[in-house]
Amino acid sequence: MKHLAFPSTIGLTLLLSSATATAQPMKPFTYQDMLLLDRISGLDVNAGGQYATFNVRATDMAANKGVSTLWLKDLTKPATPEVKFAISEGGASDAQWSPDGKTLYFLSSRGSDGINQLWKTDAKGELAAQVTTLPLDIQAYRITPDGKGVVFALAVFPECKGDEIACTVEKFDERKASKATGMVYDKLFIRHWDTWADGTRNHLFYLPLEGSAIPVALMDGFDGDVPSKPWGGAEDFNISPDSKTVYFSVRVAGTTEPWSTNFDIYRVPVNGGSPTNLTADNPAWDATPLPSPDGRTLAYKAMKRPGFEADRFWIKLRDVATGKVATLAADWDRSADAMKWSADGKSLYVVAGDVGRTRLFQVEVKTGKVTPLSKDGHIDAFFQTPKGFVFLKSGLNSPSQLFAAKPKAKLIDDGATTLTAINKNLEAMAFGQYEQFSFPGWNNETVHGYVIKPANYVEGKKYPVAFLIHGGPQGSFGESWSFRWNPQTYAGTGYAVVMIDFHGSTGYGQAFTDAISQHWGDRPLEDLQKGWAYAQKTYPFLDGSRAAALGASYGGYMVNWIAGNWQSAFKCLVSHNGVFDNRAMGYSTEELWFDNWEIGSDVFKDPAVYDKFNPMMHAKDWSVPMLVIHSDKDYRIPLSQGIGVFTACQAKGIPSEFLRFPDENHWVLKPQNSLLWHDTVFGWLGKYIGGR
Secondary structure: OEEOOOOOOEOEOOOOOOOOOOOOOOEEOOHHHHHOOOEEEEEEEOOOOOEEEEEEEEEEOOOOEEEEEEEEEEOOOOOOOOEEOHHHHHOOEEEEEOOOOOEEEEEEOOOOOOOOEEEEEEOOOOOOEEOOOOOOOOOEEEEOOOOOEEEEEEEEOOOOOOOHHHHHHHHHHHHHHOOOOOOOOOOOOOEEOOEEOOOOEEEEEEEEOOOOOOOEEOOOOOOOOOOOOOOOOHHHEEEOOOOOEEEEEEEOOOOOHHHOOOEEEEEEEOOOOOOEEOOOOOOOOEEEEEEOOOOOEEEEEEOOOOOOOOOOOEEEEEEOOOOOEEEEOOOOOOOEEEEEEOOOOOEEEEEEEEOOEEEEEEEEOOOOOEEEOOOOOEEEEEEEEOOEEEEEEEEOOEEEEEEEOOOOOOOOOOOOEEOOOOOHHHHHEEOOOEEEEEEEOHHHOEEEEEEEOOOOOOOOOOEEEEEEEOOOOOOOOOOOOOOOOOHHHHHOOOOEEEEEEOOOOOOOOHHHHHOOOOOOOOHHHHHHHHHHHHHHHHOOOEEEEEEEEEEEOHHHHHHHHHHHHOHHHOOEEEEEOOOOOHHHHHHHOOOHHHHHHHHOOOOOOOHHHHHOOOHHHHHHHOOOOEEEEEEOOOOOOOHHHHHHHHHHHHHOOOOEEEEEEOOOOOOOOOHHHHHHHHHHHHHHHHHHHOOO
16 A cells, blocks of 8 residues: 655646644635636647747636637747737638748637638738638648648548539538428448447549649548548558558448447558458457658557457557558557657657556567656646657646646656746645555455545645546546546535545556446446545545535446445445436447447347346435536437436435526536536535535
């Protein structure tokens, strides 16, 4: 067993206060503050390493939306504040520098037709010129390495083979003209995440930036999406250094898409032709094609087990000339996330979860040697420049900020220079100090967790506890920032926080992640119980008699499971978009591979196995007051699951409330809805366990 000392800083230099009798407590950070924070994303750095661009999303509470603007940081002048591009007022996103570093491209719907198109400006960002005039929205894009063309994605009807763009426009016009609203489907997905299928597929096209205005179809008639729906982006495709070949990752849909995780890497000439499948021998997931600087090697990520979305992503290297494939750093038991080649092509820089943190690693191509390049927090984005690394990093007490690594620093975040002053007001707020701990969990294996003190903590005082349970279930509540489930908002409201990375969590090796499959209700519950007992024994400021368990998605499932299998531990519960009836989930969710793998069988073949860890089967034993939250547009865990939880509580006379969002999905994204969510949750906690 071990626990690491409470740190005083991460990311921003935040002042963490332990209030005393003579010191004036600082204003605690609360969820009201969180909702108004600016959010940095979309980092890109030009070729010379002089300029960095990024998006800043501000919150307009009155308009109930986020407002995104494009900003520039002169990296040669670290002390000079970042500036907002004048062109941002017309809307700008997904900014990318040209290969020569002189032109900045971006997407905007500022034109009179309101269609998302490619625009460009220079480093001053004062004037914007429209590059494309397509009749459909651009979904994602990449400028070719020679700077002469652009590869982009449009949503088209695959049956429009031969003239996908014009035919798609005609079909949409026909739909608009029709007064009928019904749609006929002959295969799944009929809906995915929060959107009903409209029959289109994301397909890639190539367009020269000068000359021909007719796009070249690169996936003509292909039954698949690039980028993948709903969350794929430009990482799903790439272009060879000679600008002659496009690589992309795609899953052939057919009639098996909801049961399949079989994405393959294809290549196609940039001037058109038939795509060639390079990974047909792997029935599992192949992703993020990444050509080396010399074009001789294609790096990509690959899983081994079909139907398992949380399998380890191994790093693969394919010799472009021979087709020979090798596994890089096969004995490194971590799952690769974002990857980039080093400038000299001798290494890959890889982001991966690692024991409650998300770190940057260097993986040498020749030897497979893995070297950590960051120490703590969450690396959100990074670029290697001629003058060193520039990166976005967040942590448990800091949203993402832009940093520059010190010259010759072994770890990029060791003494890094802060380059941005976004959310500078946080420096005057009190955050809860935190500590990582470990204990023997299921099978006597080491399990990690975090404990967070309330803001303005007073030595010797006991505090009510928010016991937060992460979703996934293959996820992690670690050293990172969230604008939804943010533990610091609980600390700022007077609660101590305990979070356990139970078996199934990511970043602790693949065997640890695998342990939860077909064991949703026993192994993780044992970890949560042992972690809660360890935390109470180790940290005397935790008041175990005033504790609440809260979770979303799988965390919501676990709250529903706790309600029938661990009733004595908590005074109240909060279940957000959680699974109530495993059987109903098995035939009403959209990504069917998920339940088949996690439960261990198809619900139609073996429905009884779905009851082994089914919360509904234990609803007769429920007694703890519960707040239930669910959203109409959550097609991953449909609304009826939340209604079932609330119905069970009401039928048994258990104090309960149901918060419904008709316009949200699996998450609560709109500012006013998020405010209502937090008001309701913290009001519920205050009623049953107190707080500030």
